[in-house]
Amino acid sequence: MAEVRNCSACNTLFNYTGIRDICQKCAAVEEEQYQMVYRFLRKRENRAATVERICEATGVSASLLYKWVRKNRLQQAMFPNLGYPxxxxxxxxxxxxxxxxxxxxxxxxxxxxxxxxxxxxxxxxxxxxxxxxxxxxx
Known part of the structure; x- marks a missing residue:
C-alpha cells in the first residue's frame, strides 16, 4: 500500500510506492536531464569528461550525477572520470x-x-x- 510523502525535490505531496523519493513530475524532469547528460557523454570527445565539465556543459547538478553513478545508471567502465564522493x-x-x-x-x-x-x-x-x-x- 502506498503512503503519502513529500517530494524531496519540490516538497509536494505524492504517493510513495518505495521506488522513488520524488513525485512523477520531478521524476520526468530528472529523466529528461539524464537523457541530456547521456547524449552529452555518448559523444566520443566527451566520454572522459569530469563531473565538473558535465555540470558546466549540461547544467545538471553534481549531486544528481553522483546519484546516477551510485545507482549504476552512468557506469564508470564506460565513463572513466565519473565517480562519487x-x-x-x-x-x-x-x-x-x-x-x-x-x-x-x-x-x-x-x-x-x-x-x-x-x-x-x-x-x-x-x-x-x-x-x-x-x-x-x-
Missing part, C-alpha cells in the same frame, strides 16, 4: 561507499581492535588460574 572524506571513489584510503584505514583500525580484544581475552584467561583460598594450619 567517499562517505567519509569526500574524495572521489568509483565502486564503494568509501575510497581506498579510508577503507584501508578502517581495516587497520579493525585489526587493531581485534588484537586488543584478543589481548584482553588472554589476560582474562590467565587471571582465571587456581588460587589457594586458605593456608593450611601447622
Amino acid at each position: 567517499c562517505d567519509q572524506c569526500g574524495h572521489l571513489t568509483y565502486g564503494a561507499k568509501l575510497c581506498e584510503n579510508c577503507s584501508d584505514t578502517l581495516k587497520k583500525e579493525i585489526k587493531h581492535l581485534e588484537a586488543a580484544e584478543e589481548f584482553r581475552t588472554s589476560v582474562k584467561k590467565s587471571e582465571n588460574g587456581t588460587y589457594l583460598a586458605q593456608r593450611p594450619n601447622k
